[in-house]
Structure formats: C-alpha cells, structure tokens
Amino acid sequence: MSVAQPPDRSLSGRIRAAWGIVALPLLSILLALIVGALVMILSAPIAGKPVDLGLPLTAYGALFQGSVGNFDAIIGTLRTTAPLLLAGLGIGLGFKAGLFNIGAQGQFLIGGIASIAFAQLVHDMDPLIAIPFALLGGILGGALWAFIPGVLKATRGAHEVVTTIMMNYIALSTLSYLASGPLKLPLSPQPVTAGVGNAALPILLGRDGHLGILIAFLVVPLVWFLLYRTTRGFEIRAVGANPDAARYAGMKPRRLIILTMSIAGGLAGLAGAGNILGVNHQMSASFSTTVGFDAITVALLGRSNPVGIVFASLLLGAMRAGAPLMQIEAGVPVELVDVVQAIILLFLVANAVLRRFFRLRGVSANLGTTETMTATYGSEAIR
Amino acid sequence: MDQLINGLYGIPVAGLIFQAVGYIVDQLPFLSHAAVAISIPIIFAALCGVVCERSGVVNIGLEGIMLTAAFVGWVVGVVATQFLGHGDPTPLFGFTLPLIIALVSAVAAGMLLSLLHAWLAISVRADQIISGTIINIIALGLTGYLISLISQSSPKGAGSFTPLAIPQNVANLPVVGWLINAVFNQGPIAISAIVLTVVLQILLFRSRWGLRTRSVGEHPKAAETVGIDVVKLRYRNVVAGGALAALGGAYLSMELTNSFQPGMTQGRGFIGLAAMIVGRWTPLGAFGAAVLFGSAQAISSSITFAPPTGSLGDFMNQVPPQLFDALPYLVTIIILAGLIGRSTPPAADGQPYSREAAT
Amino acid sequence: MTTSPPAAASPPTADPPPSSVPALEMRGITKRYPGVIANDHIDLDLRRGEIHALLGENGAGKTTLMNVLYGLATPDEGEILLDGKVVDIGGPSDAIARGISMVHQxxxxxxxxxxxxxxxxxxxxxxxxxxxxxxxxxxxxxxxxxxxxxxxxxxxxxxxxxxxxxxxxxxxxxxxxEARILVLDEPTAVLTPQETEEIFVLLRRLAENGRSIVFISHKLYEVLEIADRITVIRRGRVVGERAPKETSEDELAELMVGREVQLTVDRGVSDPGAVTLEVDALRVTDDRGHPAVREVSLQVRAGEILGIAGVAGNGQDELVEAIVGLRSVAGGRVTLKGKDITGASPRHIHDSQVAYVPADRHRFGLILSFPITDNLVLNRYCDAPFARGIIRNDEAVLAEAKDNIAEYDIRTPSATAPVATLSGGNQQKLVVAREFDRDLALLVLDQPTRGLDVGSIEFIHRQVIAKRNAGTAVLLVSAELDEVLEMSDRISVMYRGELVATVDGRTADKNEVGLLMATGGKAKPDAEWTQPIDRGATT
Structure with missing residues (x-):
C-alpha cells in the first residue's frame, strides 16, 4: 500500500500528472503501430507480393492522408468519430457501474432502425419536429435493447457479457425482418428501408459534416456532468466500485444497473440514429458496421473517462476513415485497423510489463473501475 | 459423488430434446442430424469453459480461439495440399495427411492463443473479461485481415473429414435408430466431442487433476497452502481448454464445411459459455445445454435445407424466417435467465490470484 | 506430477540431532512491503516439544513472519534453520516436505x-x-x-x-x-472458552509427542496459560521474551502495545430509559434460503448496551442485517421507538436515527478506491448540504471530511486520498466517524473492532460508551466474547439462530456464557442447522 501524495499544484507537477495519465495509452498506440507495420511486411507474401520494407510507410501515409490529409478527410474522420464517441461513452458509463456492455453493436443497429421507423411517421413534418422525434426513436430503441440485459442482470443474475452478445445477433435478425418487411421501401427489389424524409440531419460543414457530429460532442459534457457532479452519477460509480457497500449506503444497485444499461444503450442508439439520419438515410437488411466493437476499444483506451473517450474515439475514427485509402493505395486490407486496435488494448492491459520495460514511474496503471466486472460473473441475482 | 450425480442431470435434458427432435423428425428429415452437428462447436466451447473456469479463469476469448483455429486449420490445409497433394483419404473418416497436419496446427494455434489469455489473466492479472475481449478482437481482426489477403488468390481447400457411415439397418431401428444415426453419423471431431465430454466428467470428479482443479477454482489460497502450484495449474487448464475450443473451430472449417468465412463462429463461443453456466460447470450438464441450444439453431438451417410440407410447413411459412435465425440466441437468453439463480460458479471464478496478497 | 509419500517428509527421525539444537531457528528475518516494514530483523527459535507463543497486536507482523516460514512470503533478509541447518523454503510444498504445517487464521x-x-x-x-x-x-x-x-x-x-x-x-x-512443526495463527479467535480448552489439551498432547508448536495470539491470558515461552513483537520487531511464570498480563500488555494500557474500559453505570428497539419473533433466512434467525425477540432501551454473544455463523449477521433493512424479513416485527420499521429500506432506517457499523468494513462499510471525502458521506451524499437537488456539493463534503478527520483522529496525508491507503484502524475510525457523527436513537455494531490494534479498539470502545451515556440504545454483536463481556450492560447468547439466554453484563460468568455459546444450554441440539455462508472476514 502506498501513501497518497497531496496533489502537486506547480506547472511541472501538473505536466507530470498529465504524463502519468497519457503515457501508457500513447506508448501502447505507438507500439501497436509498429506491430501493425510488422504484420504488413510479413504478410505480404501471402498475397503473392514481395516483402517490401517501405510498405508500412506507404500504408500509414495513406491512412494519415485519408483521415486528416485535407478538409474533406477531416470531416470524414469526424463523421466516423461521432458514433464511436457516443457508443464509447455508453460503454465507458457501463464500466463505471461495473457492467461490461458488449451489446453496443446491437443497440447501435436497433437505434438506427428505430430512428427510421420514427422518421417514417413524421417524414413530411417540419424538420424541427421530425429530427428530434427520429433521434428520440433511436435513443429509445437502443435503450430498450440494453434495458433487457439490464433487467436480466439485475433480477436474474444473467451476466451481461453473454446476454448482450445474444442481443446483438437478435438485433441482426430484427433489422433484417424490418428492412425486408414492415419498413421496406415499396417496390424495391432489394430488402432496404424507405428513406427518412425531413428527419435527415442537415449538413453543417463541408460535404458531409452533419448535425449528428455536433450532437455527439455536446453529449460529452453531459455524461461527464452526470458522472462527476450529480448524486446519480455518484451512485453509478459507487455501485461499480462496490455494489455491497452501495446497497449498505441505501442505494439501489438493481435499479442503478438497469438505469445505467439503459442510458448506455440510449447513447449507442443515438449513435445509430445519428449515423442513419446523417449519413446513410436508409438501412439495408444486411447493414453492417464495426461501431459496436470499436467502441469497446474506445472506452478502454479512454479509461472510461469522457474526456479520454473523446481522444480515443478521434483516434479510432481517423483510423476507420483513413483505412479505405490505405487499402486502395497500399493494398493493405482495412482489417489491419482491427489488428492494430487489438494490439493497442493488449499493450494497455499488459501495462505492468510496459512500465517495467520502459521504466515509467508514477504512471498510473489504473484502467478504471473494472475490477467488479468479472467478480459478478455468473453470480446470483443482485439484491 | 454428489457432483457426479448433479452433473448427470444433463442427460435427461438431452434425452428430452432428442425425444422432441424425434417427434418431428419425419417432418424435418435433417433436423436431428443438424442438431448434433450444430451443437458440436458449442459443446467444445462449453467444455473449454468448464476446464478454464473450474480452475478459476474466465475465458470469454474462446470465441476468438475457435475462430483462429478454424482459420488456421483451413489455411494449413490449403498449404499442405499444395505441397503434398490430396492423397488417398482413409475409408474411415476420410483422413488425409494434409488434413491431419491442418488439424494439429489448428489445435496448436488455439493453445497458443489461450496461452496469451493465460498470461494476461494469470501472470499480468488483468481483468479476465477484458483479456478475453482482446483475444476476440485479435482473432477477428487477424483472420479477417489474412483472409482478405488470401482470398485474392482464391485457393483450394484440403477437403474435410467424412462422417462415420451407419449401416442402414441400424439407422432404421425403431425408437433409437434415428438417435444412433444422428449421433454417430458424424465425423471424427464430432464424435470426439461426445467422448471427451464423458472423459472430462469422470476426470473432473474422480482424478487428482480434477480434485486439484476444483480446489484451485474454489479456494486457490487453500490449494497453495497444501503445496499446489495455483499458477501452473491454471496455465495448464487454460491451455488445455484452448485445445478443446480449437477442436470446435477446426470442426467448423474442416468437418462441417470445407471453407473459412470471416466471423464464421457466429457467437457459438458465447453460446457455449451460456451452456456451461446452465450446465452448472459440469461437462455433462454443459453437453446437455449445448445440444439444447444447438437444436434451436438446427431448426433454422434444416428449414432452409428442406422446407417442410403439410400443416407444419404451412405454419412455418407464416412465421418470418428471421425468427428462426434469432431462435438460438433467444433460447439462450431465456434459459440463462431462467436457470442461473440455481447455478453457482466456482467461488474464485474470475479472480486473479496473487500469493502474497492479503487474505 | 509425482507425490512424495509423507514418510519421506521427515528424514530427521532417522538421525535425530542433539536436543540442544532448536527444531527451528529464524535469524534476522526482514520483510518489507511498500511503505511498511512488516518484519524488522526478527529472531525466533523453537525447541523440540515446546509451545512457543508469538504475542503481538493485530498488524504487528506475526502472520507475515509465519508466512515467511511457510514459504508464502519471500523474506528480503534473514535465514531459516531447521535442526541447525540453513534451509531455503520456496513455497508451501517445501515447508510441508520439511515437516512444517500451518493452521491459518x-x-x-x-x-x-x-x-x-x-x-x-x-x-x-x-x-x-x-x-x-x-x-x-x-x-x-x-x-x-x-x-x-x-x-x-x-x-x-x-x-x-x-x-x-x-x-x-x-x-x-x-x-x-506428519508435521513436526505446527504453526497455529490465532487459533482461538473463533472458539468458545470450552473449545479453546479442548484445543489446549490437544496442543499439549502434541507437544508431549515431540512436536514443536508456534502459537500466535494477541490474547494475554491465553499465552500465559498455554505457552512454555512467549516472544512479544511490536511493529515488526521482537521487543521481549518471557517465561509465563516470570511475567504478568500487565507487563505483557505494555510490551505488546508499547505503553501502559488499561486492559478494560470503564463502562460506568448505565441508566436505561424507554425501549428504543423492539424485535418480536423475528425470522430471517440466509442467502440460500435456510433459516438463519428463528423467532428472535429482544429489547434495547435508550442508554444501554445489549451485547449478543455467539460463535460466528449462528445468525448474528443476518439478525443485524434484517434490523437495518439490508435483508428481507421472513416473519416477525421490528419496531423503533414504537414505529414499525419491518422491511423498511436501509435509507429509511438510516434516516430514523439508526447507525450501523457492519462486520466486514471492506465489503460493506467502505469503497476502498474512493477518496475519504466520498466515503465519509457514503450514506448521506444526497442530503443537504452535501447535495443541492441532484447536484453534488464538493465544498460541503470536503468541509465535513476535514471536521471528521480532526475529530475522530483519522491519520491521513489528505482528505482526498483513497481509503485503501489508510490502515485498518483508521479505516474503521472513518466508518465510526460517519456513523456516529449525529444524534442517534439506535446504534448497531457488528464486530466493530475485529482485526484492529489496541489503540483503535480503545478509541472505538470509548466512543460507544459515550454514545450510550448520551442516551443511545446500542446493539453490539461480537464473536469476541471478551469484548461482549467488557462492554455490555446485558448479554444475550445466540445459538443456531435463537437467543437462548440473557444475563446481566456485570455479573456474567465467562464460562457460563461460553457454555451457552457452544451448546445453547441444551443437552442435544434440537433443530437442524446449516451454517450460513461464510462471507469472508476482513483482516
């Protein structure tokens, strides 16, 4: 046990404190990019190409160019960042409450399809009515999809890792059913939904900088305020850190688990709604995305902290936005981004090893209140 | 002994399912066979879960381990075939040299990946669910990345294992014929799942390994104080579990099909975890639950394969096909929610162990 | 995997070394943990057939020393000799193979x-x-x-x-x-006086058989009774070695604590008022649904301490949890000052001037990763002035924390340090500060001093007496019979979920109460009883 030091208020002290927070993530990202480069070089012969030591430079160059190389690319990055940011905030909120919500993927999809359903009800109304209504639909859809695992966890003790994954697959079937049935674009040969009409989000910036991006960034201070300034946020953090002590203190862990899951799902649903209303404007039965899983990386990399999540989602958003150009210019499949992501997390989790190797002192290793997640695994219902 | 009997409760569950399956076997001729076939990877995943979690390590990375093994098995098969040719398959199970090399590689890959999980969970003492998630992301990313490189040259696979042929007169036996046919008209990996379930059930409750595993999963400190190396035992179990999950993955790409698609495990690893919980962390119980979940999935695929006729067909045509796709996941959630209160995990499940930590 | 047969574990029997060589010698053992030296150059020797007591307060380093011996902790300095030969004990299996066994606390x-x-x-x-x-x-x-x-x-x-x-x-x-050296870490902590006697008889028989025993305790009268030799350690150092015949409880206490201590609190005279808490035929079940409290009825008056004695696991935890609203009631009634509070929420009961110090402070009382400030308002965070509406007021929380830290002598470098950085005694003082710092009708204490040092125990006992004198009704549950005897005005004995007897606290006889704890005063237990789940204890 170490004795806590009173905070150092000097400038150098603040810099040291800041370094303590960002050193590990930065190092992990750098090392992951190096590992990614090795993967690229070594895997080239599989596709029948010669080993080319310059390939990583070309690929990362294209990745950089495609993500922040020009104004449109930056807007593109922001566009892919927005859903990652929202869903990542939701997953991070779950982590704070000791919940591992792997279901952001399904909540995103249901949020998207629900926003279309709501939009179709009001497609010819004034955008001032149609847009909030459709966004609300997305939030409700996502919240419902997370509410179910929340209730099952709180009342039956069914672990959310299993149930949210199951909900992801059920979401795929639901989407497929709605897009080829009730919400189908009439007379279309393909199973694809009708459009969103006046609920489409206006473009504020550049070619496709839609309103949803702004909304996503505005949600960040809200979540931060909820977590750190309100009594409800205190309860959420307390339940995550020690559910027994929270109950002893008069809080209601069951309700808080259901509430937190629902908010997290609502955020992922809003991510889906924003993306559909702002970018796609319709969904096909086979709509696919990686948002839900990328958001897990975002939340872990951002240490469940809303501010950290902003930076983490920008990084992942840039990688996703730039990846297609990397595939075109360097012939490196976009899936390299998944590999790099996983390696970032690997280094982040193996932080004890990193710290010893790079002699990082005073660097905080705390990944957030994640201890209780496995502690409640498969346990009895929460009282 | 109690636990042994406790574990046996999976048998009536499984029996009940087979009976229900038998009832509509005439309507859906492929259902019983499909139920067993689809259950196999779930059984392997559940067995992996039992072996890991009985020693106190939660392994949600088994989905990724299965996927990696499926990929490696297929790819090594492709490469080995290029160098060695197909060769003559043996009459029983259709073994060929490339297939055997591929299977061994798949299992090795699974063990290697679970070694990574073991290291993170046991030595680094990371949160085990996060560690498992990382395994899953690595597996999904790396296999996705490599397959999109490979598929640029559209290679030919090494073929697949063939099922045991059940003599027609046995398959036609009344009452049990369809069951024997469904269970044993399978390839070598599928049959090994059934054998391994029984073997593990006996070992877990009767052998020294089993006693030590259970003690480490319940109270690692107590095990340590009588001289059991908790860390080593957990490493062994997680890596052995990896081999089991890898067999499940190899089954998908080398026995059920002869191909690899990105993400082809489709959450079966997670369903396997649910089966393990519902089966109360016993191999037999997990087997029963896995067959239950597999049967739900089989309904969907057997309908697609041979649409039923008659009144059952009429009824099924009324139902949107997506419902059948979602059925296994719905069933998993419902059963999990219904049974979990009576299913207690090993006491130290998911908790990293440190020798010098305060008691 | 090979198993060495137990016979191979005791080679010395073949060629016994001269009896002048101690069976075990530990020389200069030093073990440092970050920020604390648990063992500071400790020397200890154990003769063959001897019962050697290791006396020290909680946290003095006794258990660490024995973990070093047993291979559960690696010493930073020092050496261990068995029968005069230096040995290297890398883990419990080494210790077992050399004939060392340990009965852990x-x-x-x-x-x-x-x-x-x-x-x-x-x-x-x-x-x-x-x-x-x-x-x-x-x-x-x-x-x-x-x-x-x-x-x-x-x-x-x-x-x-x-x-x-x-x-x-x-x-x-x-x-x-086939252990030759047996280490028992606080073996009597959970036993009744009669069970303790039985264990002592057994230990003497083992010693006569030539086994050497290390007996760890913080109870003075016990070590005086059982030991051949007593080594006292304080703050990781050996501060003295005595033979039981040449020393007294007072001397040992002073050695152990480092100052003169009053061995008992002056509880003064109680002046009971009106009935504050009334429990009527209460029935409660444990986590698995087995009955844990059966038809318990009791009354606590304002200004008196009712002690509940009993061996751990006889339904005491379930009883208090039901009273404070943490556990649902299967039958019966709980009334506070005439108002029915059966089944009320923990918050409602807390707001009715009831305070509760839980048995396991790490699990229930504190959030270790949270700062002291948040923990001090853990059950009042939504009350004024700590919150305005739904918005938290950090200034008010910090001001309250500074007051509490000063008043209850909580030793910490900062009010915002995580609670995990505090010592056990200071953590418990924090819980006491939070719970005691207002007017109370009822105070419920479950194992309030378990695992604490003497200074903290004295402090907490004095606070409890002060509350009683101010007219608070106090319900004190403790598995430490000494604590119950020392503090209570009246004592009830709990056995298999029932209150089997109530005696006057001042005239109670320790052996009589102990016998009731062990048998319930019945020749034969009449009810089926399943031990409630042991939810682990705080050390």
Whole structure:
C-alpha cells in the first residue's frame, strides 16, 4: 500500500500528472503501430507480393492522408468519430457501474432502425419536429435493447457479457425482418428501408459534416456532468466500485444497473440514429458496421473517462476513415485497423510489463473501475 | 459423488430434446442430424469453459480461439495440399495427411492463443473479461485481415473429414435408430466431442487433476497452502481448454464445411459459455445445454435445407424466417435467465490470484 | 506430477540431532512491503516439544513472519534453520516436505469439498496414476482422528461443519502430513472458552509427542496459560521474551502495545430509559434460503448496551442485517421507538436515527478506491448540504471530511486520498466517524473492532460508551466474547439462530456464557442447522 501524495499544484507537477495519465495509452498506440507495420511486411507474401520494407510507410501515409490529409478527410474522420464517441461513452458509463456492455453493436443497429421507423411517421413534418422525434426513436430503441440485459442482470443474475452478445445477433435478425418487411421501401427489389424524409440531419460543414457530429460532442459534457457532479452519477460509480457497500449506503444497485444499461444503450442508439439520419438515410437488411466493437476499444483506451473517450474515439475514427485509402493505395486490407486496435488494448492491459520495460514511474496503471466486472460473473441475482 | 450425480442431470435434458427432435423428425428429415452437428462447436466451447473456469479463469476469448483455429486449420490445409497433394483419404473418416497436419496446427494455434489469455489473466492479472475481449478482437481482426489477403488468390481447400457411415439397418431401428444415426453419423471431431465430454466428467470428479482443479477454482489460497502450484495449474487448464475450443473451430472449417468465412463462429463461443453456466460447470450438464441450444439453431438451417410440407410447413411459412435465425440466441437468453439463480460458479471464478496478497 | 509419500517428509527421525539444537531457528528475518516494514530483523527459535507463543497486536507482523516460514512470503533478509541447518523454503510444498504445517487464521479449507478431500489435497492417495483412492484416505483419516480423540466424518462437506470442527480438520491436515512443526495463527479467535480448552489439551498432547508448536495470539491470558515461552513483537520487531511464570498480563500488555494500557474500559453505570428497539419473533433466512434467525425477540432501551454473544455463523449477521433493512424479513416485527420499521429500506432506517457499523468494513462499510471525502458521506451524499437537488456539493463534503478527520483522529496525508491507503484502524475510525457523527436513537455494531490494534479498539470502545451515556440504545454483536463481556450492560447468547439466554453484563460468568455459546444450554441440539455462508472476514 502506498501513501497518497497531496496533489502537486506547480506547472511541472501538473505536466507530470498529465504524463502519468497519457503515457501508457500513447506508448501502447505507438507500439501497436509498429506491430501493425510488422504484420504488413510479413504478410505480404501471402498475397503473392514481395516483402517490401517501405510498405508500412506507404500504408500509414495513406491512412494519415485519408483521415486528416485535407478538409474533406477531416470531416470524414469526424463523421466516423461521432458514433464511436457516443457508443464509447455508453460503454465507458457501463464500466463505471461495473457492467461490461458488449451489446453496443446491437443497440447501435436497433437505434438506427428505430430512428427510421420514427422518421417514417413524421417524414413530411417540419424538420424541427421530425429530427428530434427520429433521434428520440433511436435513443429509445437502443435503450430498450440494453434495458433487457439490464433487467436480466439485475433480477436474474444473467451476466451481461453473454446476454448482450445474444442481443446483438437478435438485433441482426430484427433489422433484417424490418428492412425486408414492415419498413421496406415499396417496390424495391432489394430488402432496404424507405428513406427518412425531413428527419435527415442537415449538413453543417463541408460535404458531409452533419448535425449528428455536433450532437455527439455536446453529449460529452453531459455524461461527464452526470458522472462527476450529480448524486446519480455518484451512485453509478459507487455501485461499480462496490455494489455491497452501495446497497449498505441505501442505494439501489438493481435499479442503478438497469438505469445505467439503459442510458448506455440510449447513447449507442443515438449513435445509430445519428449515423442513419446523417449519413446513410436508409438501412439495408444486411447493414453492417464495426461501431459496436470499436467502441469497446474506445472506452478502454479512454479509461472510461469522457474526456479520454473523446481522444480515443478521434483516434479510432481517423483510423476507420483513413483505412479505405490505405487499402486502395497500399493494398493493405482495412482489417489491419482491427489488428492494430487489438494490439493497442493488449499493450494497455499488459501495462505492468510496459512500465517495467520502459521504466515509467508514477504512471498510473489504473484502467478504471473494472475490477467488479468479472467478480459478478455468473453470480446470483443482485439484491 | 454428489457432483457426479448433479452433473448427470444433463442427460435427461438431452434425452428430452432428442425425444422432441424425434417427434418431428419425419417432418424435418435433417433436423436431428443438424442438431448434433450444430451443437458440436458449442459443446467444445462449453467444455473449454468448464476446464478454464473450474480452475478459476474466465475465458470469454474462446470465441476468438475457435475462430483462429478454424482459420488456421483451413489455411494449413490449403498449404499442405499444395505441397503434398490430396492423397488417398482413409475409408474411415476420410483422413488425409494434409488434413491431419491442418488439424494439429489448428489445435496448436488455439493453445497458443489461450496461452496469451493465460498470461494476461494469470501472470499480468488483468481483468479476465477484458483479456478475453482482446483475444476476440485479435482473432477477428487477424483472420479477417489474412483472409482478405488470401482470398485474392482464391485457393483450394484440403477437403474435410467424412462422417462415420451407419449401416442402414441400424439407422432404421425403431425408437433409437434415428438417435444412433444422428449421433454417430458424424465425423471424427464430432464424435470426439461426445467422448471427451464423458472423459472430462469422470476426470473432473474422480482424478487428482480434477480434485486439484476444483480446489484451485474454489479456494486457490487453500490449494497453495497444501503445496499446489495455483499458477501452473491454471496455465495448464487454460491451455488445455484452448485445445478443446480449437477442436470446435477446426470442426467448423474442416468437418462441417470445407471453407473459412470471416466471423464464421457466429457467437457459438458465447453460446457455449451460456451452456456451461446452465450446465452448472459440469461437462455433462454443459453437453446437455449445448445440444439444447444447438437444436434451436438446427431448426433454422434444416428449414432452409428442406422446407417442410403439410400443416407444419404451412405454419412455418407464416412465421418470418428471421425468427428462426434469432431462435438460438433467444433460447439462450431465456434459459440463462431462467436457470442461473440455481447455478453457482466456482467461488474464485474470475479472480486473479496473487500469493502474497492479503487474505 | 509425482507425490512424495509423507514418510519421506521427515528424514530427521532417522538421525535425530542433539536436543540442544532448536527444531527451528529464524535469524534476522526482514520483510518489507511498500511503505511498511512488516518484519524488522526478527529472531525466533523453537525447541523440540515446546509451545512457543508469538504475542503481538493485530498488524504487528506475526502472520507475515509465519508466512515467511511457510514459504508464502519471500523474506528480503534473514535465514531459516531447521535442526541447525540453513534451509531455503520456496513455497508451501517445501515447508510441508520439511515437516512444517500451518493452521491459518482464516481456514484454508475448500467448503464444497469433503473432509477427506480437503485433507488429502496436495498429497492424494492414488488408485492408479490418474484416479484417486479416497477409500484408503478415509481409513487413514479415521485412524488418525481416533488416535488423537477426534470424532469426524471424512465424507462430510466442510461447509456443513461448525467452526470448531473445521479447525480440527485443519489440525488433522497437519497431522496427516506428519508435521513436526505446527504453526497455529490465532487459533482461538473463533472458539468458545470450552473449545479453546479442548484445543489446549490437544496442543499439549502434541507437544508431549515431540512436536514443536508456534502459537500466535494477541490474547494475554491465553499465552500465559498455554505457552512454555512467549516472544512479544511490536511493529515488526521482537521487543521481549518471557517465561509465563516470570511475567504478568500487565507487563505483557505494555510490551505488546508499547505503553501502559488499561486492559478494560470503564463502562460506568448505565441508566436505561424507554425501549428504543423492539424485535418480536423475528425470522430471517440466509442467502440460500435456510433459516438463519428463528423467532428472535429482544429489547434495547435508550442508554444501554445489549451485547449478543455467539460463535460466528449462528445468525448474528443476518439478525443485524434484517434490523437495518439490508435483508428481507421472513416473519416477525421490528419496531423503533414504537414505529414499525419491518422491511423498511436501509435509507429509511438510516434516516430514523439508526447507525450501523457492519462486520466486514471492506465489503460493506467502505469503497476502498474512493477518496475519504466520498466515503465519509457514503450514506448521506444526497442530503443537504452535501447535495443541492441532484447536484453534488464538493465544498460541503470536503468541509465535513476535514471536521471528521480532526475529530475522530483519522491519520491521513489528505482528505482526498483513497481509503485503501489508510490502515485498518483508521479505516474503521472513518466508518465510526460517519456513523456516529449525529444524534442517534439506535446504534448497531457488528464486530466493530475485529482485526484492529489496541489503540483503535480503545478509541472505538470509548466512543460507544459515550454514545450510550448520551442516551443511545446500542446493539453490539461480537464473536469476541471478551469484548461482549467488557462492554455490555446485558448479554444475550445466540445459538443456531435463537437467543437462548440473557444475563446481566456485570455479573456474567465467562464460562457460563461460553457454555451457552457452544451448546445453547441444551443437552442435544434440537433443530437442524446449516451454517450460513461464510462471507469472508476482513483482516
């Protein structure tokens, strides 16, 4: 046990404190990019190409160019960042409450399809009515999809890792059913939904900088305020850190688990709604995305902290936005981004090893209140 | 002994399912066979879960381990075939040299990946669910990345294992014929799942390994104080579990099909975890639950394969096909929610162990 | 995997070294943990056939020293000699192979396994290379138990045994391994006086048989009774060695604590007022649905302390949890100042001037990763002035924390340090500060001083007496019979979920209460009883 030091208020002290927070993530990202480069070089012969030591430079160059190389690319990055940011905030909120919500993927999809359903009800109304209504639909859809695992966890003790994954697959079937049935674009040969009409989000910036991006960034201070300034946020953090002590203190862990899951799902649903209303404007039965899983990386990399999540989602958003150009210019499949992501997390989790190797002192290793997640695994219902 | 009997409760569950399956076997001729076939990877995943979690390590990375093994098995098969040719398959199970090399590689890959999980969970003492998630992301990313490189040259696979042929007169036996046919008209990996379930059930409750595993999963400190190396035992179990999950993955790409698609495990690893919980962390119980979940999935695929006729067909045509796709996941959630209160995990499940930590 | 037969574990029997050489010698043992030196150059020697007591306060470093001996902790300095030879003990298996066994304070038994499985674990009798032969193990365990006068069923699940029986299983485990050196860490902490006597008889018999015993305790009268020699350690150092005949409780206490201590609190005279808490025919079940509290009725008056004595696991935890609203009530009534509070929420009961100090502060009382400030308002965070509406008021929380830290002498570098950085005594003071710092009608204390140092115990006891004198009704549950005897105005004994007797606190006889704790005052237990789940204790 170490004795806590009173905070150092000097400038150098603040810099040291800041370094303590960002050193590990930065190092992990750098090392992951190096590992990614090795993967690229070594895997080239599989596709029948010669080993080319310059390939990583070309690929990362294209990745950089495609993500922040020009104004449109930056807007593109922001566009892919927005859903990652929202869903990542939701997953991070779950982590704070000791919940591992792997279901952001399904909540995103249901949020998207629900926003279309709501939009179709009001497609010819004034955008001032149609847009909030459709966004609300997305939030409700996502919240419902997370509410179910929340209730099952709180009342039956069914672990959310299993149930949210199951909900992801059920979401795929639901989407497929709605897009080829009730919400189908009439007379279309393909199973694809009708459009969103006046609920489409206006473009504020550049070619496709839609309103949803702004909304996503505005949600960040809200979540931060909820977590750190309100009594409800205190309860959420307390339940995550020690559910027994929270109950002893008069809080209601069951309700808080259901509430937190629902908010997290609502955020992922809003991510889906924003993306559909702002970018796609319709969904096909086979709509696919990686948002839900990328958001897990975002939340872990951002240490469940809303501010950290902003930076983490920008990084992942840039990688996703730039990846297609990397595939075109360097012939490196976009899936390299998944590999790099996983390696970032690997280094982040193996932080004890990193710290010893790079002699990082005073660097905080705390990944957030994640201890209780496995502690409640498969346990009895929460009282 | 109690636990042994406790574990046996999976048998009536499984029996009940087979009976229900038998009832509509005439309507859906492929259902019983499909139920067993689809259950196999779930059984392997559940067995992996039992072996890991009985020693106190939660392994949600088994989905990724299965996927990696499926990929490696297929790819090594492709490469080995290029160098060695197909060769003559043996009459029983259709073994060929490339297939055997591929299977061994798949299992090795699974063990290697679970070694990574073991290291993170046991030595680094990371949160085990996060560690498992990382395994899953690595597996999904790396296999996705490599397959999109490979598929640029559209290679030919090494073929697949063939099922045991059940003599027609046995398959036609009344009452049990369809069951024997469904269970044993399978390839070598599928049959090994059934054998391994029984073997593990006996070992877990009767052998020294089993006693030590259970003690480490319940109270690692107590095990340590009588001289059991908790860390080593957990490493062994997680890596052995990896081999089991890898067999499940190899089954998908080398026995059920002869191909690899990105993400082809489709959450079966997670369903396997649910089966393990519902089966109360016993191999037999997990087997029963896995067959239950597999049967739900089989309904969907057997309908697609041979649409039923008659009144059952009429009824099924009324139902949107997506419902059948979602059925296994719905069933998993419902059963999990219904049974979990009576299913207690090993006491130290998911908790990293440190020798010098305060008691 | 090979198993060394137990016979190979005791080579010295073949060629016994001269008896002048101590069986065990520890020289200059030093063990540092970050920020604290647990053992500072400790020397200890143990003669053959001797019972050597290691006396010290909680946190003095006794357990660390024994963990070093048992290979559970690696010393930074120092050496260990067995029969005069330096040995290197890398882990428990080394210790066992050299004939050292340890009975830990928290039993190292796997509850879901049987007695036989627990005993053979790590040294299994095998039918062949793979399968166990538990039949042979059972035979050997029965023989061994008979030899030492035990009565134990090798097939019983450990979870179904009483605490005293579990301890016997632990000792059997050591005997099964043919231990020459036996270390017992606070073996009497959970026993009744009668059970303690039985263990003492057994230990003497073992010592006569040539086994050497290290007996760890913080109870003065016990070490005076059982030990041949007493070594006292304080803050990781040896501060003295005494023979029981040449010393007294007062001297030992001073050595142990480092200053003169008053061994008992002056509880003064109580002046009971009106009935504050009334419990009527209360029934409560444990986590598995088994009855844990059966038809308990009791009254606590304003200005009196009612102590509940009982061996841990006889329903005391469930009783208090039901009273404070943390556990649902299966039947009966709880009234506070005439108002029915049966089944009310923990917050409602807290707001009715009821304070509760839980048994396990790490699990229930504190959020270790949270700062002191947040923990001090853990159950008042939504009340004014700590919150305005739904918005938290950090300034008010910090001001309150600074007040509490000063008033309750909580030693910390900063009010915002995480609670995990505090010592056990300071953590408990924090809980006491939070719970005591207002006007109270009822104070419920469950094991309020478990695992604390003498200074903290004194402090907390004085605070409790002060509350009683101010007219608060106090319900005190403790497995430490001494604490109950010392503090209570009246004592009720809880046995298998029932209150079997109530006696006057001033005239109560320790042996009488102990007998009630052990047997419920009945010749034969009349009710089926399943031990409530042991939810682990705080150290």
């Amino acid at each position: 928290h039993f190292m038994l796997v509850p879901v396994l049987s007695v036989a499985e627990n005993i053979v674990l790590g040294l299994e009798t095998m039918a062949n290379r793979v399968f166990l032969d538990l039949g042979e193990a059972r035979r050997r365990i029965r023989d061994l138990a008979a030899r030492f006068g035990f009565d134990i069923d090798p097939d019983a699940k450990v979870a179904s045994l009483s605490v005293g029986q579990q301890q016997r299983v632990e000792i059997l485990k050591a005997l099964y391994r």
